Amino acid sequence: MYNQKEALKDYYSTNDYGEENLGYPFVFGVSVDCIVLGYQSGKLKVLLVERGVSPYRGYWALPGDLLKKDEDLKNAAERVLYQLTGLREIYFKQFKTFGAIDRHPMGRVLTVGFFSLVKSENIYPLPAAWAKDTKWWDINELPELAFDHAFIIRKGLKRLRKKAKYESIGFELLPEKFTLLELQSTYEAIFGVEYDKPNFRKKILSMKILEDLNELQSNVNHRPAKLYRFDRDKYNTLKNMGFQFEF
Amino acid sequence: MYNQKEALKDYYSTNDYGEENLGYPFVFGVSVDCIVLGYQSGKLKVLLVERGVSPYRGYWALPGDLLKKDEDLKNAAERVLYQLTGLREIYFKQFKTFGAIDRHPMGRVLTVGFFSLVKSENIYPLPAAWAKDTKWWDINELPELAFDHAFIIRKGLKRLRKKAKYESIGFELLPEKFTLLELQSTYEAIFGVEYDKPNFRKKILSMKILEDLNELQSNVNHRPAKLYRFDRDKYNTLKNMGFQFEF
DNA sequence: ACAAAAGTGTTAATATTACACCCATGG
DNA sequence: CCATGGGTGTAATATTAACACTTTTGT
Numbered sequence: 001m002y003n004q005k006e007a008l009k010d011y012y013s014t015n016d017y018g019e020e021n022l023g024y025p026f027v028f029g030v031s032v033d034c035i036v037l038g039y040q041s042g043k044l045k046v047l048l049v050e051r052g053v054s055p056y057r058g059y060w061a062l063p064g065d066l067l068k069k070d071e072d073l074k075n076a077a078e079r080v081l082y083q084l085t086g087l088r089e090i091y092f093k094q095f096k097t098f099g100a101i102d103r104h105p106m107g108r109v110l111t112v113g114f115f116s117l118v119k120s121e122n123i124y125p126l127p128a129a130w131a132k133d134t135k136w137w138d139i140n141e142l143p144e145l146a147f148d149h150a151f152i153i154r155k156g157l158k159r160l161r162k163k164a165k166y167e168s169i170g171f172e173l174l175p176e177k178f179t180l181l182e183l184q185s186t187y188e189a190i191f192g193v194e195y196d197k198p199n200f201r202k203k204i205l206s207m208k209i210l211e212d213l214n215e216l217q218s219n220v221n222h223r224p225a226k227l228y229r230f231d232r233d234k235y236n237t238l239k240n241m242g243f244q245f246e247f
Numbered sequence: 248m249y250n251q252k253e254a255l256k257d258y259y260s261t262n263d264y265g266e267e268n269l270g271y272p273f274v275f276g277v278s279v280d281c282i283v284l285g286y287q288s289g290k291l292k293v294l295l296v297e298r299g300v301s302p303y304r305g306y307w308a309l310p311g312d313l314l315k316k317d318e319d320l321k322n323a324a325e326r327v328l329y330q331l332t333g334l335r336e337i338y339f340k341q342f343k344t345f346g347a348i349d350r351h352p353m354g355r356v357l358t359v360g361f362f363s364l365v366k367s368e369n370i371y372p373l374p375a376a377w378a379k380d381t382k383w384w385d386i387n388e389l390p391e392l393a394f395d396h397a398f399i400i401r402k403g404l405k406r407l408r409k410k411a412k413y414e415s416i417g418f419e420l421l422p423e424k425f426t427l428l429e430l431q432s433t434y435e436a437i438f439g440v441e442y443d444k445p446n447f448r449k450k451i452l453s454m455k456i457l458e459d460l461n462e463l464q465s466n467v468n469h470r471p472a473k474l475y476r477f478d479r480d481k482y483n484t485l486k487n488m489g490f491q492f493e494f
Numbered sequence: 495a496c497a498a499a500a501g502t503g504t505t506a507a508t509a510t511t512a513c514a515c516c517c518a519t520g521g
Numbered sequence: 522c523c524a525t526g527g528g529t530g531t532a533a534t535a536t537t538a539a540c541a542c543t544t545t546t547g548t
Contacts, residue, residue: 025276025277025313025354025356026273026274026275026276026354026355027273027276027316028273028275028276028277028314029272029273029274029275030272030275030277030346030357066272067275067346069274069355070348071348072346072347072348073344073346073357094343094344096341097320097341097344097359099277099314099319099320099359100319101317101318101319107272107273108273108316109272110277110320110357112344112346162413165413166409166412166413179527180527180528181526181527196511196512196513197526197527197528198512198513198528198529198530199510199511199512201527201528201529202510202529203509203510206509217527219520220519220520220525220526221519221520221521221524221525221526222518222519222520222524222525222526222527223517223518223519223525223526223527223528224518224519224526224527225526225527225528226527226528426500427500427501428499428500443538443539443540444499444500444501445501445502445503445538445539445540445541446537446538446539448500448501448502449502449537450536450537453536464500464546466547467498467499467546467547468497468498468499468546468547468548469497469498469499469500469545469546469547470498470499470500470501470544470545470546470547471499471500471545471546472499472500472501473500473501495548496547496548497546497547497548498545498546498547499544499545499546500543500544500545500546501542501543501544501545502541502542502543502544503540503541503542503543504539504540504541504542505538505539505540506537506538506539507536507537507538507539508535508536508537508538509534509535509536509537510533510534510535510536511532511533511534511535512531512532512533512534513530513531513532513533514529514530514531515528515529515530515531516527516528516529516530517526517527517528517529518525518526518527518528519524519525519526519527520523520524520525521522521523521524
């Protein structure tokens with residue numbers, strides 16, 4: 001009869017695992033952690049959860065969970081995001097895996113980091129088994145965080161900024177319809193810089209990836225702005241023709 | 248007395264692991280796999296190993312190994328690269344973790360993908376415990392590969408190309424001293440495109456990141472080219488001043 | 495002299511930057 | 522009429538792209 005454990009011992013016999021795990025490689029825990037980013041009143045915000053269980057009970061942390069045995073990484077991240085927001089079809093990307101030996105106080109747990117961009121006005125965070133509370137935090141004013149989550153956020157933001165510079169992911173943070181100034185402010189929040197308004201408009205409009213909805217803002221105490229929509233099809237067509245988005 | 252297993256059961260009791268692993272999350276194997284890239288005679292090449300052990304004995308595969316319990320991911324990749332090449336201080340970056348449920352025939356093993364750039368004329372690949380043979384393969388003419396390694400290579404190359412476009416990592420593939428045409432050819436191999444020679448020179452020289460060594464090629468049956476060196480210090484200084492490398 | 499690659503210069507088209515300025519709305 | 526953003530135009534400068542040309546070496 002096939003004995004997987006024996007087969008594995010044989011297979012892995014060239015590796016020097018410690019005595020108690022001789023030849024047996026399945027000694028790691030794996031989790032996923034999600035940096036959920038939203039844009040609110042001119043600021044980039046991250047959605048954190050307050051841990052309801054030890055270790056780090058009461059600390060703020062990234063939403064995340066242990067990977068299940070029959071689940072792949074993408075599914076696990078989707079599940080965490082769904083449990084947190086009630087939404088499917090959120091934009092998210094795996095960005096880095098963290099495996100420092102002592103990063104988890106209870107054993108060797110690696111975590112796969114994802115970052116996710118959401119239209120935060122659609123989000124009413126849900127309580128989850130692992131979360132006492134949830135809250136949007138300004139990325140520049142974070143509380144003390146559980147585990148190595150502060151480090152993970154730093155790395156995730158760095159990666160997001162690189163990606164946002166050359167891919168049209170900024171639109172994920174905005175509602176379907178937006179004004180050019182809202183778009184500009186979003187990019188200013190992402191990169192922490194300011195742009196010249198006329199030049200920003202010219203640049204983004206010259207890309208031909210926005211659809212003018214022929215619709216205006218209402219109830220604003222200034223001249224109402226035109227509303228635009230990100231035209232994903234046009235963007236993909238242009239990209240296939242060699243167009244390179246860049247900010 | 249502290250019982251880690253009991254503590255973990257308690258801690259993880261909200262997660263629904265299968266019966267045999269109830270509350271016990273350390274059920275995964277983790278490995279690292281390295282895409283080692285080099286530039287040879289105008290082509291981008293990847294260094295593969297022929298597996299000497301089952302599963303996939305006799306198949307070509309990425310060099311890689313299981314993570315050890317007391318080793319972090321970076322160390323594991325460094326170890327694999329050292330065993331393969333005899334070199335430390337090789338350029339390498341983690342790029343993605345692969346966790347498909349059935350990617351390993353003997354159990355749930357996740358692998359963390361790294362890509363690495365080497366000056367291939369320095370490399371005399373060493374036989375390792377896990378490798379019968381090693382060989383450089385043209386990235387456009389790969390053999391059938393073990394596990395999901397073909398998929399991993401595709402993803403790794405995609406990431407490399409993105410990174411190479413905005414960071415000066417192309418120099419990692421070249422020897423210390425190189426000519427401008429060698430540099431151009433390297434970038435052509437990376438991106439699979441051709442550049443106009445005068446414009447390529449103007450662009451790279453205008454960046455002011457090369458040091459002219461006031462030295463010429465010898466024994467070439469054409470006008471000898473000047474030799475240059477990548478000036479990493481200058482590059483970093485300029486980068487801190489806001490300069491953005493781009494190809 | 496010739497082949498091969500090194501290396502330079504010119505030009506037109508395009509993109510970027512820094513501005514000044516006018517417009518429409520609510521209060 | 523004022524405050525607040527919305528929105529346009531212009532001119533100087535910098536960058537890119539296409540291409541023709543000259544130079545230096547070994548054979």
